[in-house]
Structure formats: structure tokens, C-alpha cells
Amino acid sequence: MYDEILESVRNTLNSSEGLHFNAKHYLTMHSHAVGLKNPTILELGVQSGKSTKLFLNALHQGDQGVLVSVDIDDCSKVAASPKWQFIRSDSTDVKKIIGDAPVLGKGIDMLFIDSLHTTEHVKKELYGFFPYVREGGVIFFDDIDSAPYCEGGELDSFYVELENRRILRFVNDVFEANMKQLDLTIYRGWTGLARLEKRSSLMAELSEPQGLKERKSKKLWKLKRSLKKRNLMNS
Ligand SMILES: C[S@@+](CC[C@H](N)C(=O)[O-])C[C@H]1O[C@@H](n2cnc3c(N)ncnc32)[C@H](O)[C@@H]1O
Known part of the structure; x- marks a missing residue:
């Protein structure tokens, strides 16, 4: 099916840089889905x-x-399969989405976040659905690389350049605050792809990102280090 x-995604692997990375990211998610046994997949953005x-x-x-797919627009006609359920909804309305597709409450194996690309929205989607992702489940995020949106880039956009930087920083911050229960992989090139793997059990929640202190x-x-050494020598 x-x-x-x-086939068309595979055929673009040897095209221009942008299409190459775009195809690679789709194929990364496709291979992951192929490797899952009887999975429950949730896709936000159709x-x-x-x-x-x-x-x-x-x-x-x-x-x-x-596969459960969610979009704010009516995308119910874009595909057809007995394995597919489309839900028209805001993707942050976790209660409605799980109410309409109770299978999600039993555990999500793969979540693809690709709806409204703002940090606030992505945060609500991630924190809302994370508890329902089962141990070993994977969350993919599209649009975390700013490169093509930078000045003179193929997609040149001031707003998206900045927002994608914020989203990437947010994903990093979430990882740093939750290293005990997450693995993170970043795929660079074109608009990028991030992959978080959940190592904790179903219903485990994410801690709030703290943001590591950046030293200036x-x-x-040097001063703090020498004071510390002196204190150690005196004790
Ligand atoms: C980038 S497209 C999705 C592309 C698709 N995942 C793909 O790779 O072929 C983003 C989609 O998110 C939808 N969207 C935007 N805001 C949304 C929201 N608040 N809730 C749900 N969907 C939203 C848009 O209608 C649009 O169809």
C-alpha cells in the first residue's frame, strides 16, 4: 500500500542537498515504523x-x-486504510484525542510531532502525550534545524529561523532535564529531525526543562576553582 x-522518496535520495536530507528523514521514520511489531503510531500534522x-x-x-493522525484541518480524505483513524482537532487537546482513539491510552510506540512549529505548541504536544508513550517508544520532531531559513538560504525566513532555534534549544533542555529517562538523537540537514526515545515506563512524566547555566x-x-582548591587544602 x-x-x-x-519509491518517490527513495528516488530523491540522490537529488539536491535539501531533498536528500528531507528524504533521509522520512526514510529514518519509515524504517523505524517498519521495525515495530503491531505498533500504535500517533501523527500530529497531516x-x-x-x-x-x-x-x-x-x-x-x-x-x-x-495509525492515528490529527490535524486542525479536515484531512480525512488524504488516505484510506482500515488501519487509519483521522481526528480533526487541535493537536494539544490530548483529552479529546485519547477519548476519540482510546487505543492511544494503552501505549504509543511512535509519535511524530509535525503540526504548528512554535515552541509553546510543541511543548504542549510533547508534555501532553509523553505519559502515553510506552517504554522504548520514540518521538520524532520535524523542523528543528534553522539552516535553510537563514539569510540567503533556500527558505529564507527570519521568523522560522529564530523559532526553529528555540525549538532545538527546547528539545535539548528537555533532554538535559530528563537524561534518566531519555535518549536524544539529532539529525541535521534541511529542516532537521530530532528523535527522543523514552526509557521510562508508561505514564512516567517529563520534568520541566531547567536550561543549563551558560558560563560567560x-x-x-579560574577564581572559583582556586578558591575551591584552597578550601580543600585547608580542610
Ligand atoms: C507541516 S504540515 C504536516 C506535514 C505532514 N506531517 C507530512 O510530513 O507530510 C503541518 C500541519 O499541521 C496542521 N496544524 C497547524 N496547526 C495545528 C494545530 N493547532 N493542531 C493540529 N494541526 C495543526 C496544519 O493544518 C498542517 O496540515
């Missing part, structure tokens, strides 16, 4: 259904599994 979409069809292609390589003064660091 939807083999042609997979649009024309490229990722939807790729995930359905992956699901149809196994016996069971389900080498002098202050």
Missing part, C-alpha cells in the same frame, strides 16, 4: 498526507498496528 510514495501514507506503507508490511567569564571560573 502506498508503495509509490516510498496536510497532504505524505508522512501519513509512508506510515501506512510501513504498517501494511506487518499484520496489525494502527573565564576569570570567574
Whole structure:
């Protein structure tokens, strides 16, 4: 099912830089989905259904599994499969989405966050759905690389450049505050892809990001270090 979409993504691997990385990121998620046994996949952001069809292609390589896709617009016609459920909703309305698709409450194996690309929105989606991601489950985030949006870049945009930097910093901060329960991988190139793997159990929640303190003064660091040494010598 939807083999042609997979084929067309594979065919762009040897194209220009942008298309190459874009294809790689889609194929990374597709391979991950293929490797899952009877998975529950949740996708936030559908649009024309490229990722939807790729995930359905992956699901149809196994016996069971389900894909739930959410969009604020009506995207119910972009795909068709007995394994697919479309929910028209704001993607931060976790209660409604789980109420409409109770299978999500039993544990999500893969979550793809690709709706409204603002830090606030991504945070609500991540913190809202994280408890329902099962141990070993993976969360992918699209649009975390600013490179093509920088001045003179192919997608030149002041706002997206800054917002994608904020989203990347946010993902890093979440990881640093939750290292006991997360693994993080960043895929650079084009608009980027981040991958968080949950190492804690179903219903475990994320702690708030703290943001590591950035050191600004080498002098202050040296002073503190010598005071510490002196204190150790005197004790
Ligand atoms: C980048 S597109 C999704 C692309 C798709 N995942 C793919 O790779 O083919 C973003 C989608 O998010 C949807 N969207 C924007 N704001 C949203 C919100 N608050 N809740 C749910 N969906 C939203 C838009 O309608 C749009 O279809």
C-alpha cells in the first residue's frame, strides 16, 4: 500500500542537498515504523498526507498496528486504510484525542510531532502525550534545524529561523532535564529531525526543562576553582 510514495522518496535520495536530507528523514521514520511489531503510531500534522501514507506503507508490511493522525484541518480524505483513524482537532487537546482513539491510552510506540512549529505548541504536544508513550517508544520532531531559513538560504525566513532555534534549544533542555529517562538523537540537514526515545515506563512524566547555566567569564571560573582548591587544602 502506498508503495509509490516510498519509491518517490527513495528516488530523491540522490537529488539536491535539501531533498536528500528531507528524504533521509522520512526514510529514518519509515524504517523505524517498519521495525515495530503491531505498533500504535500517533501523527500530529497531516496536510497532504505524505508522512501519513509512508506510515501506512510501513504498517501494511506487518499484520496489525494502527495509525492515528490529527490535524486542525479536515484531512480525512488524504488516505484510506482500515488501519487509519483521522481526528480533526487541535493537536494539544490530548483529552479529546485519547477519548476519540482510546487505543492511544494503552501505549504509543511512535509519535511524530509535525503540526504548528512554535515552541509553546510543541511543548504542549510533547508534555501532553509523553505519559502515553510506552517504554522504548520514540518521538520524532520535524523542523528543528534553522539552516535553510537563514539569510540567503533556500527558505529564507527570519521568523522560522529564530523559532526553529528555540525549538532545538527546547528539545535539548528537555533532554538535559530528563537524561534518566531519555535518549536524544539529532539529525541535521534541511529542516532537521530530532528523535527522543523514552526509557521510562508508561505514564512516567517529563520534568520541566531547567536550561543549563551558560558560563560567560573565564576569570570567574579560574577564581572559583582556586578558591575551591584552597578550601580543600585547608580542610
Ligand atoms: C507541516 S504540515 C504536516 C506535514 C505532514 N506531517 C507530512 O510530513 O507530510 C503541518 C500541519 O499541521 C496542521 N496544524 C497547524 N496547526 C495545528 C494545530 N493547532 N493542531 C493540529 N494541526 C495543526 C496544519 O493544518 C498542517 O496540515
